[in-house]
Amino acid sequence: MTDLRQKLERAFNPRTVAVVGDKRALGYLWLNAMKTFQGKVYSVQISPDEIPGIDAMNVPNYFSLLDIPDELDYVVCAVRRDISPSIVADCARKGATAVTLFTSGFAETEQEEGVRLQRELGELARENGLLLIGPNCMGIYNPRLGLRQSPDQPAGEAGNVGFISQSGTHCINFSLLGYVHGVRCSKTVSYGNAEVLDAPDYLEYLTDDPETQVIGMYIEGPKDGRRFFAALRRACRRKPVVVWKGGQTEAGARAIFSHTAALASESRIWDAAMRQAGAVCVDSIEEMVDVVQGLLYIRPGSGRRVGLIAMTGGQSVVIADAFAQAGLDVPLLSAASYEKLASFFNIIGGSYRNPLDAGGTLAMGFRLDNLQRMLDILDEDINVDAIAIETGVAYLVRRGALHSSLLDNLTNLLSEHKERSRKPFLLILQAGNQEKEIAEIRGKFLAKGIATFGSFQQGANALAKVIAYQKNTSEG
Amino acid sequence: MSSVDIIDRAKSEGRTVLTEVESKQILEEAGIPTARAQLAAGRDQAVAAAKKLGFPVVLKVLSPEISHKSDVGGVKLNLRSEEEVGAAFDEIVAAARKAEPKAKVEGVSVQKMASPGVEVIMGMTMDAQFGPVLMFGLGGVFVEVLKDVAFRIVPLEPRDARQMIREIQGFPVLEGVRGQPPADLAALESMLLRLSAFVEEHPEIAELDLNPVFAYKDGALAVDARIVLS
Numbered sequence: 161m162t163d164l165r166q167k168l169e170r171a172f173n174p175r176t177v178a179v180v181g182d183k184r185a186l187g188y189l190w191l192n193a194m195k196t197f198q199g200k201v202y203s204v205q206i207s208p209d210e211i212p213g214i215d216a217m218n219v220p221n222y223f224s225l226l227d228i229p230d231e232l233d234y235v236v237c238a239v240r241r242d243i244s245p246s247i248v249a250d251c252a253r254k255g256a257t258a259v260t261l262f263t264s265g266f267a268e269t270e271q272e273e274g275v276r277l278q279r280e281l282g283e284l285a286r287e288n289g290l291l292l293i294g295p296n297c298m299g300i301y302n303p304r305l306g307l308r309q310s311p312d313q314p315a316g317e318a319g320n321v322g323f324i325s326q327s328g329t330h331c332i333n334f335s336l337l338g339y340v341h342g343v344r345c346s347k348t349v350s351y352g353n354a355e356v357l358d359a360p361d362y363l364e365y366l367t368d369d370p371e372t373q374v375i376g377m378y379i380e381g382p383k384d385g386r387r388f389f390a391a392l393r394r395a396c397r398r399k400p401v402v403v404w405k406g407g408q409t410e411a412g413a414r415a416i417f418s419h420t421a422a423l424a425s426e427s428r429i430w431d432a433a434m435r436q437a438g439a440v441c442v443d444s445i446e447e448m449v450d451v452v453q454g455l456l457y458i459r460p461g462s463g464r465r466v467g468l469i470a471m472t473g474g475q476s477v478v479i480a481d482a483f484a485q486a487g488l489d490v491p492l493l494s495a496a497s498y499e500k501l502a503s504f505f506n507i508i509g510g511s512y513r514n515p516l517d518a519g520g521t522l523a524m525g526f527r528l529d530n531l532q533r534m535l536d537i538l539d540e541d542i543n544v545d546a547i548a549i550e551t552g553v554a555y556l557v558r559r560g561a562l563h564s565s566l567l568d569n570l571t572n573l574l575s576e577h578k579e580r581s582r583k584p585f586l587l588i589l590q591a592g593n594q595e596k597e598i599a600e601i602r603g604k605f606l607a608k609g610i611a612t613f614g615s616f617q618q619g620a621n622a623l624a625k626v627i628a629y630q631k632n633t634s635e636g
Numbered sequence: 637m638s639s640v641d642i643i644d645r646a647k648s649e650g651r652t653v654l655t656e657v658e659s660k661q662i663l664e665e666a667g668i669p670t671a672r673a674q675l676a677a678g679r680d681q682a683v684a685a686a687k688k689l690g691f692p693v694v695l696k697v698l699s700p701e702i703s704h705k706s707d708v709g710g711v712k713l714n715l716r717s718e719e720e721v722g723a724a725f726d727e728i729v730a731a732a733r734k735a736e737p738k739a740k741v742e743g744v745s746v747q748k749m750a751s752p753g754v755e756v757i758m759g760m761t762m763d764a765q766f767g768p769v770l771m772f773g774l775g776g777v778f779v780e781v782l783k784d785v786a787f788r789i790v791p792l793e794p795r796d797a798r799q800m801i802r803e804i805q806g807f808p809v810l811e812g813v814r815g816q817p818p819a820d821l822a823a824l825e826s827m828l829l830r831l832s833a834f835v836e837e838h839p840e841i842a843e844l845d846l847n848p849v850f851a852y853k854d855g856a857l858a859v860d861a862r863i864v865l866s
Contacts, residue, residue, distance in 0.1 A: 385765030389789055417653060417703060417864045419842040420759025420771045421787055429763045432787035435803075436796055635795070 167291050168365040171258035172300055172347050174233030174307065178256075180204040180247050181239035184213050189311065190236050190262070191219055196306030196315035202228050227249040232256040233462060235309070236299060241265040244295070248281050252288035259285070259292055264475065268296050282355040295353025298328035301335060303345055304371075312336065315402050319344025321452055322372035324362045325582070327353060327406070330378040334443055341449045342457065342606030348370040358383050360391035366393050367395040375401045376448055389433050396438030400455045400629055403439045405430060405447050440629050446622065450613060454586070454622035455629065457611035461584040462546025462631040464618055465489045466623070468515035469539035470530075470554040471524060476517040479550060479588070482616035486624040488546075490514055497541045504530065526566065528573055534572075539581045542552045546584035548619055553601060554592040562597050567604070575608035584626070586611040588619045609631030638663050642866065643840060652842070652865045653700050656745050661860040663822060663846075666834040668827060670846075670858040671750045672696045677743035679725045685746040686721045692749040695724045696860075697732045701739035703862070708735035714749055722747075750859050753850030756821050757785070758858075759827060760844040762866070768835045770828060774806040774846040782806075792832040797825040810851065819851035827856055842866035 172636035176199050179190040183205070191214065194201045203214045203221040206427065214221045222228050225235065226246070235256050237247045244263045251259045266278035278295060285292035292301050298309035310332045316544075321343055326332035331350035338345065349362050359382050366372045373393060382388035395401050416422050434441050440455075442448045466488050470476040480490045501512045506520040516538075521530050531551065538547050551570070561567060578585050587605060589612050591598040595636050607610045613619035637645075639662045646654055654662070660670040667669030674689070675698060676682035686693045697710030701780050709731035712724035725744055732741050763769045766789045773785030786800040801807065801824055812818035827849070833842055843864035850857050 161745050219772055249652070324839050381765070385763070386715055386767050389766055406764075418759055418761060418845040418862065419757060419779060420845055421761035423765060423771060423779070424761045424769060426763075426765070429766055429769055429789075431771070432800075433766055433789050435799075465818055507671065 161532070163289075164291075164361065165365060165368065165513050167257050167289075169483050170233050170363070170488070171271060171291055171293075171304055172365070172369075173305065174257070175199045176202070176230050176233050177233050177307065178202040178228060179219075180225065180235060180237045181209045181243075182209070182214065183238070183492065186238070188213060188240055189322075189608075191217055191478055192311035193308040193313070194306075195297045196308060198236075198305050200230060202232075204228070210312040225254045225256070227477050228254070233258070234300065235260055237258040238262040241274070241295075245277065245284060248284050248290070248292065251292050252284060257291060258300075259290060260296035260297060261292065261352070262298065263294075263526050264296040265294045267355070276338060277594055278353060278355050285356050286591050292356040293349065294352040295355060298331055298350035301331070301345060301348040303335075309335075309348075314339050314344075318371065319346050320371065320373040320456070321345050321376060322366035322369065322374070323348035323378075324351065324359055324366065325349070325378040326354070326359070326380050327378055327488060328352070330404075330406075334378075334428070334448065336378060337445060338449050338452065342602070342612070343449055345494060346373075349541075350448060354383055356446075357585045358388075360384070360387045363391045363395050363401075365386075367398050374452055375399060376404070376452055378404045378406060378448075379403065380405070380407045385433075389437060392434075392437040392439055395452075399538050400494045401437075401439045402442055402448060402451050403434055404442045404444070405434075430614065435520045438554065438629075440625050442625075446618070450618050450622040451625050453613075454611055454626040455508035456588055457606075457609055458584045458623065458626050459578070459582065460626075460630050461545055461582075462627055462634055465543060467541060467544035467547045468536070469495065469518050469534055469549040469551070470515050471517075471519035471523055471550065471555070473509075473517055475513075475552075476511075476549060479548070479616050482620040483548065483623075486617075486623055488627070490542045490618065493538075494541050494543050497543075500537050501534075504533065519552070522551070525570075528566075528569055531570075532573055532577075534576045535581075539577070539583060545585065546586075546623060547581070548586050548588065548623065550588040550590065550616070553589055554594045554598060557594045557597045558592075558603070562601075567601060571604050571608055571610075572575055572609050578608075578610055584623065585618050586613060586614055588622055637661065639838075641837075646865060648761060648775065651700055654865065655698050655700060656696065656861060659844075660858070662863060663858060663861055665829050665833070666837075668834065668846075669856065670861055671744035671747045673694070673747040675727070675743060679722050682725045682744055683718050683721050687701075689701070689746065689748045692716045693721060693835060694742045694747050694749050695713045695721065695728055696747075697728050698737045698745050699732060699736070700742075700778065702732060708732050708791075710735075717848065727834040734851040749824065750786075750850055750857055751852075753852040754816070755794070756817055756819075756824065756851050758846040758849055760790070760831065760841070762842055767842050768839075770800075770832055770835070772800050772824075772828060774802055774809055777843050778804075778809075779847075785830040789835055790832050792829055794825065794829065797828040797832075800828070817853040820854050820856060822853055823848075823854070823856040827858075833858075840865055849858055 306315040328350040510520040768790040786803040846858040
């Protein structure tokens with residue numbers, strides 16, 4: 161184990177935390193975030209205006225990091241930028257493992273003073289072997305230990321998704337939005353200006369982290385593209401990595417002599433690098449959450465032929481459109497399937513080519529026995545590689561089924577189908593005007609391991625990306 | 637003259653663009669098959685080179701300042717006799733001087749006329765983030781208008797070469813359409829891998845075009861080549 165890896169292991173799993181410069185104006189953001197932390201929390205604050213608030217939270221406060229009678233694994237520094245070099249120097253003197261600089265106003269300002277101060281911090285940290293995270297970032301989140309970046313993040317439960325983000329907002333939002341879509345974080349880091357540690361360092365750490373099964377990344381631009389590429393290629397050979405690229409970096413202007421150079425736009429090269437490394441690309445936080453959920457919940461499979469079930473004619477048309485537009489095939493079923501369907505399918509106001517337009521046969525969702533038969537038929541069909549269904553749950557809710565046994569039975573039926581079937585399976589759960597109720601129901605489906613998406617397009621896109629990932633991986 | 641000598645000479649002359657003859661020599665040394673070209677400074681030399689290579693031949697203007705050779709009337713194809721070569725030499729030099737009066741015309745390159753194949757383009761450029769990258773695409777209109785090309789970061793692994801060839805929209809053309817035999821994909825893959833190793837060994841190269849490469853049923857050949865130093 162390298163020295164860096166050992167230190168990162170300590171920083172991501174600290175026993176002690178110190179918060180420097182938390183204040184009332186911030187709502188004591190950091191000390192509130194650390195309330196769930198299972199190790200020891202210390203505060204450093206010299207302002208007499210701020211100390212009573214800290215005392216009221218029962219956090220021991222000191223005037224200097226050097227006064228704390230304990231070893232320090234992780235420090236969060238929230239002081240003014242001009243004071244931050246002295247705090248980083250104290251971290252070094254104290255022998256702290258890592259410091260997150262929440263403080264901003266450095267290189268991101270593109271002003272001389274900020275750039276100079278950041279370089280100074282970097283030199284201090286590097287000389288002393290101190291891990292410096294940031295500046296201008298939210299640092300580390302480890303929900304298992306209750307180590308958080310924000311007081312509203314979930315704590316106590318260990319997830320299996322790592323997230324590495326240049327932006328603090330996206331990092332926190334991923335943990336929050338992911339949570340309500342069945343995506344639980346193992347460890348995340350918001351790394352900001354990346355003065356000392358950059359994306360490849362965190363990527364290498366999470367690649368080797370046994371707790372982390374899938375890695376998500378938000379990145380605007382790595383400082384060293386070749387190093388990032390090498391780390392990404394290695395990571396993708398161990399576990400899925402989903403990359404969300406933000407912004408465009410400025411291309412260096414120079415004379416171009418060749419066709420090759422003329423065609424090599426920044427976005428083309430980025431896309432090529434991602435494909436070559438084996439990463440899955442997404443364009444938004446919603447798509448990030450969808451695709452990560454798909455990678456976690458949809459059983460692996462690389463076939464592109466999808467069997468579909470919807471409840472009405474209009475729904476059947478657009479579910480087929482959505483999956484076809486995502487590059488998947490919606491084939492005719494086998495003769496054997498059509499024979500079986502003919503024995504019970506109500507073709508008045510319905511049809512069963514593919515999609516199965518099944519509202520009539522399922523009594524708009526109330527007849528689960530027929531849903532079971534349809535799922536079994538699609539599962540056995542040799543023309544079908546994956547199954548996606550929309551069963552009109554919002555309609556059932558409108559008809560008063562929210563707390564009936566019907567939804568529990570549906571959940572159990574789908575969960576048992578998923579366990580039995582070898583084919584990738586997903587549920588489309590359109591909320592319509594029942595957002596609150598559907599959110600509650602979605603939680604139940606997800607708790608049973610059923611991949612659940614809010615729209616046809618989201619489900620189709622997630623399935624297509626999971627299948628493409630599986631296919632690429634199996635090609636070796 | 638070895639690669640190192642050619643590059644050193646260009647540098648000492650303050651040139652960043654290597655001529656076709658120089659570029660092909662360097663590529664041959666790296667194991668990349670090219671339609672070898674000989675420099676002919678005068679008419680007689682051009683005729684002698686053609687006789688040695690065997691007819692038919694191609695003559696192209698040789699000037700560091702002229703990059704779009706056919707635009708200035710600087711390319712003559714399918715020359716079948718000493719007389720045709722001699723006349724072509726005079727016409728090329730006159731046309732080039734007329735179109736680009738300030739260009740230094742060193743003469744012409746003489747090469748054996750390659751038998752036609754499927755035109756593809758291979759190239760390399762330096763990306764600001766990822767360093768050297770390779771490009772592959774179909775030549776001619778496919779690259780000029782449709783920009784139907786694939787990129788990969790150097791170094792390429794065999795899988796990368798395989799995938800980038802299959803990634804372009806026009807891939808079916810390489811599999812053989814309208815009775816054309818399929819192109820030798822293994823030869824194209826091996827060419828890309830050699831190119832990757834070559835640019836890795838030569839960080840002083842900023843840009844490179846092999847345009848066109850003729851892909852045959854058996855093998856592939858870089859018909860024109862240009863190397864730009866940083």
